[in-house]
Amino acid sequence: MKLLIVDDDIKFRDQLVSLCEFEHIDTQVADNGLSAQRYLEQETFEAVVMDLNMPGMNGLELLRWIQEDGPALPVLMMSGYGEINDAVDAMKLGAQDYIVKPFEPEVLFARLRRIIDNQRLSRIVERGRSLQYGWEGWIGNSPQMMAIKALIEKIAPTPSTVLLTGKSGTGKEVIARAIHQHSPRADKPFLAINIGGVPENLLESELFGYEKGAFTGAAGRKIGLFEIASSGTLLLDEIGDMPLHLQGKLLRVLQERKIQRLGGTRDLPIDVRIIAATNKNLEELVRQERFREDMFYRLNVIRIAVPTLNERQEDIPLLVGHFIQCFNALIGKNVRGIAPDALRALEAYDFPGNVRELENLIERAVILADTETITLKNLGLTPPIARNILYHGTLQEIERQAIAEALLRWEGNRTHAANELGITRKTLISKIKLYRLE
Ligand SMILES: Nc1ncnc2c1ncn2[C@@H]1O[C@H](COP(=O)(O)OP(=O)(O)OP(=O)(O)O)[C@@H](O)[C@H]1O
Numbered sequence: 001m002k003l004l005i006v007d008d009d010i011k012f013r014d015q016l017v018s019l020c021e022f023e024h025i026d027t028q029v030a031d032n033g034l035s036a037q038r039y040l041e042q043e044t045f046e047a048v049v050m051d052l053n054m055p056g057m058n059g060l061e062l063l064r065w066i067q068e069d070g071p072a073l074p075v076l077m078m079s080g081y082g083e084i085n086d087a088v089d090a091m092k093l094g095a096q097d098y099i100v101k102p103f104e105p106e107v108l109f110a111r112l113r114r115i116i117d118n119q120r121l122s123r124i125v126e127r128g129r130s131l132q133y134g135w136e137g138w139i140g141n142s143p144q145m146m147a148i149k150a151l152i153e154k155i156a157p158t159p160s161t162v163l164l165t166g167k168s169g170t171g172k173e174v175i176a177r178a179i180h181q182h183s184p185r186a187d188k189p190f191l192a193i194n195i196g197g198v199p200e201n202l203l204e205s206e207l208f209g210y211e212k213g214a215f216t217g218a219a220g221r222k223i224g225l226f227e228i229a230s231s232g233t234l235l236l237d238e239i240g241d242m243p244l245h246l247q248g249k250l251l252r253v254l255q256e257r258k259i260q261r262l263g264g265t266r267d268l269p270i271d272v273r274i275i276a277a278t279n280k281n282l283e284e285l286v287r288q289e290r291f292r293e294d295m296f297y298r299l300n301v302i303r304i305a306v307p308t309l310n311e312r313q314e315d316i317p318l319l320v321g322h323f324i325q326c327f328n329a330l331i332g333k334n335v336r337g338i339a340p341d342a343l344r345a346l347e348a349y350d351f352p353g354n355v356r357e358l359e360n361l362i363e364r365a366v367i368l369a370d371t372e373t374i375t376l377k378n379l380g381l382t383p384p385i386a387r388n389i390l391y392h393g394t395l396q397e398i399e400r401q402a403i404a405e406a407l408l409r410w411e412g413n414r415t416h417a418a419n420e421l422g423i424t425r426k427t428l429i430s431k432i433k434l435y436r437l438e
């Protein structure tokens with residue numbers, strides 16, 4: 001993180017710089033508005049701390065420039081004691097916060113952290129919003145997802161059969177829909193059938209339909225899914241659950257693009273794009289002779305292996321922003337983001353239920369959130385799970401972090417936190433003092 005400090009008071013500025021150094025914050029100093037402008041145009045900063053009163057271009061003028069022409073950065077205004085009115089003007093002009101000199105370093109850093117976190121949160125939510133557009137709510141910026149996106153764009157225009165494999169909740173159905181949406185069939189039906197969810201004796205007639213009198217109880221003609229999906233796309237979900245005797249029939253559909261209704265005699269040509277999905281290991285099923293090998297090869301023309309959420313953790317912030325947007329709209333709330341420690345806990349969690357589980361977590365958290373920000377508590381991750389958090393930094397920083405988070409998890413209860421950390425309550429209290437965690 002890099003901070004731009006703008007102040008004409010050299011002594012004060014130098015003090016601030018060394019305080020920042022101590023907190024491992026990079027800084028750049030400018031002693032007036034004009035040189036600040038130059039730095040802002042040439043470098044990227046995460047925030048600006050500026051003095052209100054400076055010769056030449058003063059703080060308010062610089063702030064106005066940042067708002068109108070400069071980079072969208074959070075600004076923390078500093079003012080002397082007698083300048084409160086100007087500070088209020090600064091807030092009206094769009095400064096995120098102001099602080100009156102002289103101040104305690106901790107107060108400055110706490111305020112800075114807050115405005116930077118807020119900025120990050122609103123960025124996450126906005127990213128979610130912009131990405132939602134055009135890709136049918138399909139979120140993902142990780143290299144794996146970008147590669148899948150490129151593949152979808154390439155194969156969507158063709159009529160080829162696609163096989164989607166991946167763990168439960170990774171987004172196979174979302175991808176199937178995206179393929180349909182990007183194909184020339186987009187304005188035709190997209191239908192999905194969960195093979196494993198239909199009783200075996202009904203599956204065949206669901207797929208192929210039947211003629212009147214085909215069997216006892218067949219009072220009229222029934223049109224099957226292959227016909228209903230005509231000119232469109234049919235997703236055969238959980239293809240691994242397809243009974244062997246029906247696999248032979250399906251193979252014929254894939255090869256000859258023809259079906260016969262049950263009890264019928266006529267071959268009906270069909271024009272359906274078939275997408276098959278499974279969370280099972282089809283190769284393994286083939287080995288066990290529970291899945292026909294010829295069928296596997298026929299399906300496996302274009303294969304998309306959807307990674308687990310764990311394998312693309314970098315998508316988590318975007319997905320979180322996306323789901324917050326969705327559930328705000330659905331539930332009628334106005335959550336704007338997620339606390340940094342809560343986001344970190346999500347990034348450390350291993351999501352056995354993948355995107356679906358994340359979606360459910362966020363839905364719950366949006367409902368539970370009392371403020372505009374989702375907290376660690378709202379996520380309801382139990383302490384042992386949230387504990388996998390990865391820390392970075394010096395040993396001291398790691399210790400501080402671990403203590404801060406243990407306190408958070410136990411809602412400030414020092415006995416429990418000390419217990420979890422394996423230290424005495426007394427040691428914990430002295431460390432709380434040392435790291436100023438009160
Ligand atoms: N990339 C994504 N962007 C946005 N939402 C997603 C994404 N991937 C998955 N989801 C959401 O996660 C949930 C699960 O996705 P989906 O039903 O496609 O998973 P699946 O792989 O078919 O799971 P299963 O194997 O259990 O059927 C859905 O609500 C979906 O909207």
Ligand SMILES: [Mg+2]
Nearest residue numbers: 172173237277
């Ligand atoms: Mg599915």
